[in-house]
Amino acid sequence: MVAPQPSSGRIAELDALRGIAVIGIVWMNVHVFALPIQAYYNPLAWGGESPLDRLVWAASFVFVEDKFRTLFAMLFGAGCLILFDRGRAASGPGKAWRAHYARMAVLFAIGLVHAILLANNDILRAYALAGLALPLLAPLSPRALVAVAIGLMALHVGAGIVTFGGGLYDWHMGRFSSDATFFMERNFGTDPAAVSFMLERGQETLRERVVRRVEGMPGQLSAIAASLPLNLSAIALGMAFWRGGMLAGRWRTFRLQRLAAVCALVAVPALLALAWFVAESGFPGALTGAASLVLSAPFDTLLGIAYAALAMAFFTPGGFATRRLATVGRLSLTNYLMTSVILASIFASWGFGLFGTVSRAEAFAFGFVPIMAMLAWSPTWIARFGQGPLERLWRGISGLFG
Template structure:
């Protein structure tokens, strides 16, 4: 039973990395800001269709799956540590700090689309909810989803200065990322940005709002772990079938937001639709897992998921090598449809390589480092206490405060 649960969670994590890769192809090829200003790039009708497909079906709906699984795994880690009578708080603190370090290095020296640092900071925010009951987590998740979605009501008009600055930035990014060397690209990534992103008040607002905007899926994942969801897939099919209903709803909401002219409701429809679609994808994947868990496809997803940290970083290494000027320099020139095909090829290769790697090793190189730092031991193992004492009782009391 335990093995089945682990396989499903790892497979879901692999699925999320596949979707994240396809969505990130927009950033790898057009830049963080250029991906939403696609008119600066001359796309064919076929590429325009592929672009809209990624925006509706993929972008913003696979990262929340990874977010959901982060919350799920957080609770499982805490439960495991508490059973071993160790201080869960300090294990988590070390883990979150390591994620921040990994993310900072990744974002500074390789690629601007990093999420690891944010997940590390978000972990500290989630300390507030670790000991909450399942029902409480669900209620808070729904409240935050509604509140943050409502905040998206209305259309923010850009000033002429902002439009001009953004246009200039995208043009320069296109030139630097296509023709620049490693140093020039890194300098542009770390030291230049659109005018409004240099606004201290804007950055402060984003930093304060970001945890609340992303919290719902973290909390739903934590609630799922406390409710033992995914531990018995064959007996949970009725819940998966209910969740699948969110698929068409999420697609309809996102499509209406992206395809129709921008209006006051666009941001709300996009946010709610993306969250619904994420939950729908999770449900559909889990439902298919019940019948096809032993297929090569699911084994591939599982293998990638077990090495999620290493594979996530490798996606950046591979794609920056292909698109940036210090190697092949295909930035903005590959085409949207071709980039989707490239994403499929990269992920298949990751499935094959991960499967072969796991035949000899239990964990990926970055997973080993993360485990060593989390457990503060050279072999990565949790240091168990030999016997129960007053200290263990004290630890239990401390754990209740985590």
């Protein structure tokens, strides 16, 4: 997702990369809509009994989970930097700052509504809050931005180790009665009472959901704050790769392929080993949570970079796949939100009510529904209107304040 831009002067490969990111997000989000939250991390919690379900978990852990969030955040950073630089050149830094902060305020409001009505794991609010730091990062060189990204990643991993350390130590020592162990099992493990509670919550009405989410806003903001170093790290990388020319399409194919290969050769073996270790250990809550949220984070980022480099290497402006994915990317905000509408219609109690009734593999298959919808409707909409409805709304409201 990227800050709204006029239709002229676009880079087709960058739009297509954004299309890949919003499609990949579907395969992350579908399990949030379809299964109790513990099952998002832990296949033994619910819907992961068969070998196929375990394979889907492993493939998602290694190749999907947080890789496309990283890619999405990188493109958000690049898009905001594009607009900030244009605004600064046209009307000076003061007005560019005001316009940027107006966009972030409107984006946060959109994300808030999205989270209350549809998606517990909305990322727009985190991007909007992380985006407050972008004008401070904008003057930095690509090398400095990469250094900032590494520092923020180290902060995320360090804080995560502190958070999960007690539970990991208890698990390692074979102690299963501490408060830390109970917390980890309730949130990332297979605790029957916790899973049953989330299954019941999945049957709540839309009105019950809205009331609960509004009342739980302080807790949501705490979770968003904890995610800011990780998201800002990816955003800073996107700014660095735009400044350095990679996302602008100025790198040679060999250089892009070399970057992708190096990142993938580091990330994939590490993620495979981590997935194997978690599975062989029996998916204990503390280890499963730490592996998903903390230990995998540097490698998730590296694989997200590899995806970006590969896409920029092989996309061609006139190619069919590039053109089709570019239309999806130009509607990235609309498509991201419409994906939640489609998935809620399938799984929520006010839709077809399939929450908790499908396996992990079946949920993954349902992810093709919004993906096919995006690929089908995006070219027609772009050809007729040139800009997505929610992109137009975001840009229009932001313009009133910026």
